[in-house]
Amino acid sequence: MSKAHINLESFSEPVRKLTEKISPCTLCPRDCKVLRSEGEVGFCGIADMPRVSSVGPHFGEEPVLVGPGGSGTIFFAGCNLGCVFCQNSDISHLRYGSETSIEQLTEAMLGLQNHGCTNINFVTPTHMAGPIAAAIESARGKGLTVPTVYNTGGYDSVDTLKLLSGFIDIYMPDMKYADSEVAKQLSDAPDYPQVNQAAVKQMHRQVGNLKVENGLAVSGLLIRHLVLPNRLAGSFEIIDFLADEISASTAINVMAQYRPCYTADKHPQINRYPTAEEIDQVRQYAIQKGLTIIR
Numbered sequence: 001m002s003k004a005h006i007n008l009e010s011f012s013e014p015v016r017k018l019t020e021k022i023s024p025c026t027l028c029p030r031d032c033k034v035l036r037s038e039g040e041v042g043f044c045g046i047a048d049m050p051r052v053s054s055v056g057p058h059f060g061e062e063p064v065l066v067g068p069g070g071s072g073t074i075f076f077a078g079c080n081l082g083c084v085f086c087q088n089s090d091i092s093h094l095r096y097g098s099e100t101s102i103e104q105l106t107e108a109m110l111g112l113q114n115h116g117c118t119n120i121n122f123v124t125p126t127h128m129a130g131p132i133a134a135a136i137e138s139a140r141g142k143g144l145t146v147p148t149v150y151n152t153g154g155y156d157s158v159d160t161l162k163l164l165s166g167f168i169d170i171y172m173p174d175m176k177y178a179d180s181e182v183a184k185q186l187s188d189a190p191d192y193p194q195v196n197q198a199a200v201k202q203m204h205r206q207v208g209n210l211k212v213e214n215g216l217a218v219s220g221l222l223i224r225h226l227v228l229p230n231r232l233a234g235s236f237e238i239i240d241f242l243a244d245e246i247s248a249s250t251a252i253n254v255m256a257q258y259r260p261c262y263t264a265d266k267h268p269q270i271n272r273y274p275t276a277e278e279i280d281q282v283r284q285y286a287i288q289k290g291l292t293i294i295r
């Protein structure tokens with residue numbers, strides 16, 4: 001975020017620190033160390049200014065996030081993961097979107113709230129943590145009251161998450177893999193399992209278990225886990241981790257909607273839909289371990 005676009009003096013220390021972390025960029029575990037405020041790009045492909053691909057109410061999220069007005073989604077272009085089965089490759093990899101200032105981001109959030117949206121849902125936020133925190137701070141100063149949702153692929157660094165403490169009400173990370181070799185092959189992130197588990201611990205430390213009031217999530221941790229064919233997602237290990245190391249009643253959405261997208265056809269093991277049995281086994285195991293199932 002260049003100083004031409006944001007006067008850092010008027011923001012809190014965490015916002016300033018998040019902003020400083022992009023040059024050299026150590027915002028996420030990739031540690032690319034590129035100078036994003038000077039226009040350089042790293043793995044995520046985005047420099048200092050957010051690129052937003054869409055803003056609007058979304059009714060396809062979990063019912064606890066939707067409500068009558070929908071979840072107020074803001075989709076960010078670029079991504080710090082390289083998933084070969086990406087379902088949004090035009091946004092994540094081709095980076096379709098428009099450059100958006102902090103002021104525009106702030107107005108977009110307030111507009112979603114005025115439209116009746118239940119929350120503000122930042123989709124693929126990790127590489128844009130600074131502008132997001134700045135815009136939340138600014139929007140709250142102008143009357144934003146709905147919960148904020150950090151809807152992430154789960155490849156987040158603990159240091160960055162610590163700086164986001166207080167800005168985010170609901171953390172909604174993916175837990176994609178439990179095996180390093182699979183994470184390397186499918187997302188180009190061999191350290192995903194340990195990074196992801198450390199991130200989930202930090203998120204839970206900040207916001208606790210998912211809290212739902214009148215059928216709508218107001219705060220807490222909601223895990224998304226996409227079941228892959230051939231047990232490649234390490235579902236049982238992930239469920240064990242949540243039950244044993246986070247909380248026995250962690251909220252989890254065991255997602256069944258995997259389909260081979262993007263370049264998945266080049267990977268024979270994921271070039272099919274998961275079977276109903278593969279999905280049911282994971283759901284049953286999560287229930288057996290006492291987790292809170294969200295659909």
Ligand code: SF4
Nearest residue numbers: 025028031032042044
């Ligand atoms: S946010 Fe982007 S540039 Fe920064 S370390 Fe992560 S992938 Fe690299």
